[in-house]
Amino acid sequence: MDPRSQVLLRNIELFKGNVVLAGLPADALLGELPEAQGWSWHAGEHTLLNQRFDQRCTFSTTLSSVDYSAGILFLPKSRELTEYLLQELAAKVASGVIFLVGEKRAGVERAAKQMAAFGRISKVDSARHCQLWRCQVTDKPVIPELNALSKPFTVEAAGHQLQIHTVPGVFSHGRLDLGTRLLLECLDDLPHGHYLDFGCGAGVVGSFLLKCYPQFELSMLDVDAFAIHSTELTLAANGLKATSVVGDGIHAAPKQLAGIISNPPFHQGVHTQYETTETMLREAALHLQPGGELRIVANSFLKYPPLIEQHLGSCTVLAERDGFKVYRAVRT
Ligand SMILES: C[S@@+](CC[C@H](N)C(=O)[O-])C[C@H]1O[C@@H](n2cnc3c(N)ncnc32)[C@H](O)[C@@H]1O
CATH class of the missing domain: 3.40.50.150 (Vaccinia Virus protein VP39)
Known part of the structure; x- marks a missing residue:
């Protein structure tokens, strides 16, 4: 399993409801979180996930408007894409709770600072060369226009x-x-x-x-x-x-x-x-x-x-x- 998924599973009690996993890897994570939905923009990973987890992953550039209990972003490579995806999640996740998980060498600490623009952030866990951050959104951004x-x-x-x-x-x-x-x-x-x-x-x-x-x-x-x-x-x-x-x-x-x-x-x-x-x-x-x-x-x-x-x-x-x-x- 992807190390970022392993870090989420170490904290599984935080992800009980219908959380949305944005940019998730094509691994077994969805199987461990039966109410979670995937949101992917990678055609290959999207196909693999839907084959394995019966259409529980959407393929899109925007987040569908469902009342998610939390949003979790798997850190992408590009800083600009991170900014856009954090805005999508902060604007659309009804509970206002968003998480960020990523490898340290991929710049997760820098991305956590980007997330701080939307509310109070705290580091939840650090393991497997990855970090997990949480944000309670207090400054809801407008829905970004791609x-x-x-x-x-x-x-x-x-x-x-x-x-x-x-x-x-x-x-x-x-x-x-x-x-x-x-x-x-x-x-x-x-x-x-x-x-x-x-x-x-x-x-x-x-x-x-x-x-x-x-x-x-x-x-x-x-x-x-x-x-x-x-x-x-x-x-x-x-x-x-x-x-x-x-x-x-x-x-x-x-x-x-x-x-x-x-x-x-x-x-x-x-x-x-x-x-x-x-x-x-x-x-x-x-x-x-x-x-x-x-x-x-x-x-x-x-x-x-x-x-x-x-x-x-x-x-x-x-x-x-x-x-x-x-x-x-x-x-x-
Ligand atoms: C080096 S970029 C070139 C982009 C564009 N042709 C250009 O010259 O500006 C390579 C492109 O291949 C895409 N790519 C990566 N893996 C792929 C795959 N498995 N199947 C199809 N396209 C892929 C990337 O998303 C990226 O857009």
Whole structure:
């Protein structure tokens, strides 16, 4: 069981009623708290939890308005997302009791200070390298408006201009990533067809692709509800149309693609995670039509070319700058 869940279970007497567990890991915790509900924005964890606990977890960017007896936030990575989620809980949990649990190295003490903006805080427990904090809300905030928290920015490349919307928690919040910028410079001479922006984040890559090739069909896939929300804002702001796909990994992607374009993930929370991208590289051929292309950008130190060559075909470097490389391979 996740150490944060273990800390909650050490204090189980505090969580007897219909508490809401925001950002909970996909472990056995819901089984120990029979009246609790889960609230997840990670498609993979959401699916696992609902399979195991019969639809007791919702997938959303906002908290549904139920009279919860307490709200518990599992600390996310981003400070801005923490701020938004604490506000949601402080504004909507009827009892005014909210908890925060997180690893010390993930910055739980700093996040507890953010929570202090809503009322009196106290540390409940410290164990398993984690801390559990409680807040009695006395200064109820207004319900936050997610779209108003977007940090928009403009991208100019190849004579096109795009407005990008990034809500809290989404990759490269408020600024264009250097790797993504390099990938945008390497999208020439693509054959016509259906493309996938894998791990679309705020939708920069896919939206730029549609600007360059308005006749392309495009699917934009991400595991994170906040990323999909941002992508939809970005598409609307630029008058573009694509299919957004919520899913965990390449399995959720369509088949017979003309291309997969991606700045794929390699970080998750405070832990490094390569599995999603390695699986995508191993299985890309199953989703590409013959002659279909893979173009990805990655940190130069990541050893992706052997994997690409083993599962797809000869891998060439299209560009290299700022510690990133853009790779291209074609399904034979
Ligand atoms: C490096 S970011 C790139 C975002 C965007 N394409 C860009 O270039 O700005 C990687 C993205 O992959 C998403 N991601 C992580 N794990 C995933 C998974 N298992 N399935 C689909 N997307 C995932 C993350 O949510 C994140 O938005």
